[in-house]
Amino acid sequence: MTLLHVRSSISEMPPYVAGKPPVATPGVTRYKLSSNENPYPPLPGVVAAVDQAVRDSNRYPDVGNAELYAALAECLSVPTANLAVAAGSAAIIYDLLSSVCEPGDNVVYPWPSFEAYPIAVLAADARSEQVPLTADGCHDLGAMAARIDDRTRAVILCTPNNPTGAALTHTEVLGFIDSVPAHVLVILDEAYAEFVRMDDPVDGIAIATARTNVAVARTFSKAYGLAGLRVGYAYAPTEIAAALRAVAVPFGVSLPAQAAAVASLQLRSELLERVDALVVERLRVVGGLAEIGWDVGDPQGNFVWLRFPDAAAAAAFVAEAGEIGLSVRPLAGTGVRVSIGETEANTRLLDLAARMIPAPTAPKE
Incomplete structure (x- = not known):
């Protein structure tokens, strides 16, 4: 029997169950x-970029992701200082929570929602505050605001929500953020943002540009079709983006993933x-x-x-x-x-x- 110590909260982590083939x-x-x-x-142009990157796979990828940052900054019209990349938006959320949470802090999020949230919270040694959705599968923003206390370090909004598909409006998100203390980070998980077709859609980049406590998590896995390559990004206040880059696993975004993401932005x-x-x-x-x-x-x-x-x-x-x-x-x-x-x-x-x-x-x- 091993005498090594494993953090007790690890045993509480629910397994992430992937979709079965x-x-x-x-x-x-x-x-x-x-x-x-x-x-x-x-697309063929993306495949060609990946093919070339694979040929260079004996080399490490650019640890600074410079070409990808430049491509994202141009596409989004934002400074590179506000960007961070990781192996998918799930990794971004893990890193965001690890960056802002201390042991005993809590994170408020809707439930049911993305199954990785409770795992990411425990990985950050924090505590989940799960707020039930409304009967029609939407965020109960009033109940979420009421669950924020002095140990809350982050709130996650998943829009559109996975798995129910309901999306928040831009006006709803702005109103909610107005009710959140300035020291609490609001994470907008926009993994499915490109699929939204509704009145008053959320523009997470605009909100995060105008507010000092908002971070946006997005991915190339869904709309861009790069789920197997694992690359996502955050747009956040400069100090949060810097923290994300600091805690990120070195070389966490592979050479083929970087090449595919850059090519995808060029073929947007x-x-x-x-x-x-x-x-x-x-x-x-x-x-x-x-x-x-x-x-x-x-x-x-x-x-x-x-x-x-x-x-x-x-x-x-x-x-x-x-x-x-x-x-x-x-x-x-x-x-x-x-x-x-x-x-x-x-x-x-x-x-x-x-x-x-x-x-x-x-x-x-």
């Missing part, structure tokens, strides 16, 4: 709709055309679900959230999806998150949803 079914094309991945492969308009196509598919899926009796609200990410009356009904839906070659993501007991994928996959989802009636959604409170 579909089970092989003879004669059936399989589709993975469980991880909110972009179904489109990287072409990539966002693909986002537009996915939004069109999202509208088709949401409209189709509504026609057959489902209420999925107005999702603004690249996924929909299906609510069930109980865990058994949700499990039955997941099992039936597997039988037709779809992997979907059960979460929070009575909900199933389904990514917007290839056209055929989305059509299969609609067919399955029609067969699963009459137990589509839980009644609203």
Whole structure:
């Protein structure tokens, strides 16, 4: 038996459960709709940049990420001093919390939301203050503000929220920040920002530019289709951005990831055309679900959230999806998150949803 000490909070960490790939079914094309991945492969120009970077993989990447910082600064029209990069937006959130939290501090965030939040909080030796969503899957901003106390060091807003898809408005976020003490960092997790099509959308960069206690976390995993390369970035006050760069794992963003991100920013308009196509598919899926009796609200990410009356009904839906070659993501007991994928996959989802009636959604409170 080892006598080495492991921090006690480690045993409290819930495991991060990734979306499972579909089970092989003879004669059936399989589709993975469980991880909110972009179904489109990287553009040829991005693939060429990665290919060249792989050829140089005997060398370390630029530890300062200079080319990527320059590309981000130009794309966002912001100073490089306000930027930090890491291996995905999840790593950004881990580093943000590690930078501002002391042992015993707490972090307020909505729940259910991104499953990495409670892990990141414990990794920072802090305590979670989870605030239940409203009945329609939205942030309860009033309840979140009420949970802030003198040990709160950060508040996370996930917009659009993963897994429910509900998004906050710019006006709502500004009003909430006005209620937050100036020493509390407000983290805007905008992993799905490019998919938002609603009135008064949140502009996290503008908010973080105008406020002194706001940081934005974004990723290349979703809209840009680089989930397998792991690269994300933060825009934050200069002292917070400097702290992020200080705590970041050296060479944490690989050479291929840096090259892919830079190339993607150069091809941004072409990539966002693909986002537009996915939004069109999202509208088709949401409209189709509504026609057959489902209420999925107005999702603004690249996924929909299906609510069930109980865990058994949700499990039955997941099992039936597997039988037709779809992997979907059960979460929070009575909900199933389904990514917007290839056209055929989305059509299969609609067919399955029609067969699963009459137990589509839980009644609203």
